[in-house]
Amino acid sequence: MNNNMRTGRARAGARRGVPEPxxxxxxxxxxxxxxxxxxxxxxxxxxxxxxxxxxxxxxxxxxxxxxxxxxxxxxxxxxxxxxxxxxxxxxxxxxxxxxxxxxRQAPDGMAYRAQHQDLTVIDGGGAEPAIRNASENPLAWMVRRRNPDGTPLIDPAAFEAGERLRRDMTKAAMLPRMGSDLGAPRVDGGGARDPAATADQVIAARQRVRGALDAVGSDLSGLLIDLCGFLKGLERIEAERRWPARSAKVVARIALGRLAEHYGLAREATGPDHGRLRLWRA
Structure with a gap:
């Protein structure tokens, strides 16, 4: 690209209102x-x-x-x-x-989209990773939202537990796709027809999701699927389930707490009450 082309693009960007870095x-x-x-x-x-x-x-x-x-x-x-x-x-x-x-951190061709959105890369087990706007994630909203005492609605352990469940659900192909997966292998025009033909990582991800939902309990597993998997907001969950206003926040905190406990996540790392003995005389 010569200097005239660069100058022309810069002037065009200025006309569109895009600030030159x-x-x-x-x-x-x-x-x-x-x-x-x-x-x-x-x-x-x-x-x-x-x-x-x-x-x-x-x-x-x-x-x-x-x-x-x-x-x-x-x-x-x-x-x-x-x-x-x-x-x-x-x-x-x-x-x-x-x-x-x-x-600077955005993928090619998405620099100015990333300026206004919090883009993150999701490894869903396919040929190419997917790109998601993290600002649309209700978990990200909850961890940034503050209670009257200044504490976040959910702690980092609960946030990481919800994100881990979402990643496993994505790898397990349990979430709907918005388009065709052109990178998936096809044989005679069809996909895998039996569990043996499914990728090992998909099977492992489904097992992890099933174990996490069983540990949380059937009373809260549906909420976690809507919140972490389908990224439904708290108000939408309350409307669909006909719950009272602001009740989904309380239930979501309980569900995420159980999920974090299942994953072994805690807000603070704690060690044993007493250190390991180094000498038998001690």
């Missing part, structure tokens, strides 16, 4: 990627006058994530990709910076 130094690009991690922020390095320390983490745990020059932070602030807090001691990524990272 601002060129960043290499160190500023790396700093933006670090700030895009969950709970990440940068603060001035107390040991040097021209340095930034990046920290990340939450729930009282903070770990180091790198050291950068102050010039990298200034480049992000000037490009409106990051901003300092009112005290000037903490630099965090902004909405424009998050959109830039989503464009």
């Amino acid at each position: 601002v060129a960043l130094p290499a160190e500023a690009t790396r700093l933006l990627a670090r700030l895009g991690e969950p709970g990440a922020y940068a603060r001035p390095d107390p040991l040097t006058e021209d340095g930034l320390l990046v920290r990340r983490g939450g729930d009282g745990v903070s770990v180091g994530s790198g050291r950068f020059a102050q010039a990298a932070g200034r480049a992000l602030v000037e490009a409106d990709l990051a901003a300092w807090d009112p005290t000037g001691t903490r630099l965090t990524i902004g909405p424009a910076g998050q959109a830039r990272l989503r464009r």
Whole structure:
């Protein structure tokens, strides 16, 4: 592609209202990627006058994530990709910076779609992975939604349990497809007609789904199928089941809690009450 073609495309994008991405130094690009991690922020390095320390983490745990020059932070602030807090001691990524990272991480041809959607890749066991908008996932909404006391509606363990069930249901081919699976093998115009011809990973995924639903119980398994598999919202579940308003939230938390217990997931890792003895004299 020559320079005239690039200039023409840039002008066409400007006419359509698409902002041209601002060129960043290499160190500023790396700093933006670090700030895009969950709970990440940068603060001035107390040991040097021209340095930034990046920290990340939450729930009282903070770990180091790198050291950068102050010039990298200034480049992000000037490009409106990051901003300092009112005290000037903490630099965090902004909405424009998050959109830039989503464009960089998006598949080919989906950069500006990813700017407005939270695209994730799903490995459904087919020839090519599927792409899904995570913002349409009710579990993602529940883990981001806060109770009046500031805690999320569901903890990370419950969220991961629901996502694990959804992935297994996708691999088990239990969810409807919106189009043809052109990558699936076909023999004489037909698909597999007996369990022996089904892929081993599909059989294993179906066994995991069956075991998880049996562990949760028949009273809650249908709710998990609608919530995690078919991605039905809480209001839709209440309407279809004729439940009182805001009751699906309570039942979903109970169901996801049982599912997390089945998978062995917990919000906090806990060890034994006493450490293992290293000497027989102890």
